[in-house]
Amino acid sequence: xxxxxxxxxxxxxxxxxxxxxxxxxxxxxxxxxxxxxxxxxxxxxxxxxxxxxxxxxxxxxxxxxxxxxxxxxxxxxxxxxxxxxxxxxxxxxxxxxxxxxxxxxxxxxxxxxxxxxxxxxxxxxxxxxxxxxxxxxxxxxxxxxxxxxxxxxxxxxxxxxxxxxxxxxxxxxxxxxxxxxxxxxxxxxxxxxxxxxxxxxxxxxxxxxxxxxxxxxxxxxxxxxxxxxxxxxxxxxxxxxxxxxxxxxxxxxxxxxxxxxxxxxxxxxxxxxxxxxxxxxxxxxxxxxxxxxxxxxxxxxxxxxxxxxxxxxxxxxxx
Amino acid sequence: xxxxxxxxxxxxxxxxxxxxxxxxxxxxxxxxxxxxxxxxxxxxxxxxxxxxxxxxxxxxxxxxxxxxxxxxxxxxxxxxxxxxxxxxxxxxxxxxxxxxxxxxxxxxxxxxxxxxxxxxxxxxxxxxxxxxxxxxxxxxxxxxxxxxxxxxxxxxxxxxxxxxxxxxxxxxxxxxxxxxxxxxxxxxxxxxxxxxxxxxxxxxxxxxxxxxxxxxxxxxxxxxxxxxxxxxxxxxxxxxxxxxxxxxxxxxxxxxxxxxxxxxxxxxxxxxxxxxxxxxxxxxxxxxxxxxxxxxxxxxxxxxxxxxxxxxxxxxxxx
Numbered sequence: 113x114x115x116x117x118x119x120x121x122x123x124x125x126x127x128x129x130x131x132x133x134x135x136x137x138x139x140x141x142x143x144x145x146x147x148x149x150x151x152x153x154x155x156x157x158x159x160x161x162x163x164x165x166x167x168x169x170x171x172x173x174x175x176x177x178x179x180x181x182x183x184x185x186x187x188x189x190x191x192x193x194x195x196x197x198x199x200x201x202x203x204x205x206x207x208x209x210x211x212x213x214x215x216x217x218x219x220x221x222x223x224x225x226x227x228x229x230x231x232x233x234x235x236x237x238x239x240x241x242x243x244x245x246x247x248x249x250x251x252x253x254x255x256x257x258x259x260x261x262x263x264x265x266x267x268x269x270x271x272x273x274x275x276x277x278x279x280x281x282x283x284x285x286x287x288x289x290x291x292x293x294x295x296x297x298x299x300x301x302x303x304x305x306x307x308x309x310x311x312x313x314x315x316x317x318x319x320x321x322x323x324x325x326x327x328x329x330x331x332x333x334x335x336x337x338x339x340x341x342x343x344x345x346x347x348x349x350x351x352x353x354x355x356x357x358x359x360x361x362x363x364x365x366x367x368x369x370x371x372x373x374x375x376x377x378x379x380x381x382x383x384x385x386x387x388x389x390x391x392x393x394x395x396x397x398x399x400x401x402x403x404x405x406x407x408x409x410x411x412x413x414x415x416x417x418x419x420x421x422x423x424x425x426x427x428x429x430x431x
Numbered sequence: 432x433x434x435x436x437x438x439x440x441x442x443x444x445x446x447x448x449x450x451x452x453x454x455x456x457x458x459x460x461x462x463x464x465x466x467x468x469x470x471x472x473x474x475x476x477x478x479x480x481x482x483x484x485x486x487x488x489x490x491x492x493x494x495x496x497x498x499x500x501x502x503x504x505x506x507x508x509x510x511x512x513x514x515x516x517x518x519x520x521x522x523x524x525x526x527x528x529x530x531x532x533x534x535x536x537x538x539x540x541x542x543x544x545x546x547x548x549x550x551x552x553x554x555x556x557x558x559x560x561x562x563x564x565x566x567x568x569x570x571x572x573x574x575x576x577x578x579x580x581x582x583x584x585x586x587x588x589x590x591x592x593x594x595x596x597x598x599x600x601x602x603x604x605x606x607x608x609x610x611x612x613x614x615x616x617x618x619x620x621x622x623x624x625x626x627x628x629x630x631x632x633x634x635x636x637x638x639x640x641x642x643x644x645x646x647x648x649x650x651x652x653x654x655x656x657x658x659x660x661x662x663x664x665x666x667x668x669x670x671x672x673x674x675x676x677x678x679x680x681x682x683x684x685x686x687x688x689x690x691x692x693x694x695x696x697x698x699x700x701x702x703x704x705x706x707x708x709x710x711x712x713x714x715x716x717x718x719x720x721x722x723x724x725x726x727x728x729x730x731x732x733x734x735x736x737x738x739x740x741x742x743x744x745x746x747x748x749x750x
Contacts, residue, residue: 223578223580223604224578224580227553227557227578227579227580227603228557230549230553231550231553231554231556231557231559232559234546234549234550234553234554235550235553235554235559237550237719238546238547238550238712238715238719239712239715240550240551240554240559240560240563240710240712241559241563243710243711243712243713243715244559244560244563244564244710245563245567246713247704247705247710247711248564248567250699250700250701250704250705251699251700251704252696252697252704252711252712252713253713254696254713254714254715254718255713255715255718256718256719256720257715257718257719257720258719258720259542259543259546259719259720259721260546261542261543261546261719261721262720262721262724279602280602280603282602283598283599283601283602284546284599285542285721377571377573378571380569380570381569381570382569385566385569385570385571386566386569391559391562391563391566392562392566392571393557393558393559393562393571394562394565394571394572394573394574395573396557396558396562396573396574396576399573399574399575399576400556400557400575400576400577400578400580401575401576401577401578401581402578402580402581402604405581
């Protein structure tokens, strides 16, 4: 893959022949994972930390970095498509300069995020954190734990992540209750939560962060759950109220497994780290080996669509 | 439930009318979970730590205790069926006095054991032990981990546990390789392991302990696996060679998640407890809330079969 030349050269250089498609990638791993591409695709490296390597880029693949500040680098750059590596796009409308088409990473993270949701839930149910702590003092301490089997599990969010979670729950002998922002056949609406929560021993939060879902998991939501229930959050930290979580965690009435928190990362020394009924992962939903081949598949598809004049997939915003 | 009277009384007491079925249970929880039974069933409590409460018991439900020493209490007792709460019955033939019919707990532990296998595997793959240790020093430390998705998973053992594991793996986007003692359609035999292991990144051990499987997971087995592979054992500790495990764990070449060990429990201070690439659970496969309702369902079924003259299910030995 060509390494981006120093900026002065970029504006001076004459390309020997017109390329059909100019694509920027944030790193070399993705270039490797893309495999062979048609000769008419010019790949440049751009991590969006520096100014753009060209004023005219057909496809910009944005880096996998938290926040949206890097999107401001697109100011003055003509693009046909900006491909993000995130599924959530809260704050993108505010950060993206005008004139760009923005696609999210639908299809990339569902596998890995749903997998982490099950990892957190199964680990918490079956005592894995206790076993790790016991090993820390070089012993094993048998005890009984609640199975996931026979539990009623409320899956909050029926997008790709929610559906991928339900698919993975299916063989575990559970009773799944589906909830989404909008009620529909087989799916309860958020307004029904007060009636549904008292019988649910597990809640998995997989909704996007919107005005409607911000602080949805608040003190009242948690108070409606039965003693011993567990809440798994793999969505966004701000979907829940951290003070309300800490309140129910401190008494030991509820259990939590949180891949996302508010603030994020949770400050060193935060109270939630020391509670045995709280399991914290460092927003690792997408951070697995499952990501790269799925990003590569999506980018290849967008390249093919742009080259053949098709409509790109996953477009969620036009600025 | 009647509490067992002191032994002297037992032999003297005259039952007011003949019961159709005399059943001993090791604890009160099971009696509660059985629910209503026909009036012709007499329930007695017997944990098999003391001599039998009667010389003639139709159904003895044995306690959920490791080892088989308690079975010697059946010497001189006439039974129609001895119902164990374990799936494995290694050593039972040696411990059971003559004249008894012994049923294992098929259908009771598969759910819970397969669930723990997935909990161990997912936790180890996605970094949960690291997150718990990081929380121990009050921080979170992001890192990339291998997903379960896209892995080739060898399931060793095609009994109830192996099938329950495969069912739970199915939605995780893995490639499952089935191996059992006997090759058959869709299932490889143990003899094919040397050819299969080099391409498998995950091995889940769910075979019963027999002369054929003892120390099956030895140094040669482990050496055939690719770097970074993980071995999950939810079968019996003696199916694997602990020295060979320690050897590959110490160098960090392989990873392990072990619900069973040899010796068991692993002695306090054992080397395996301090290796970050080894996750140890305390033979907790069956120790979950999933067990009691499934034991109760099996015992009810055996009671119904014995009362109606049917053949009991799950009979694995006649002594």
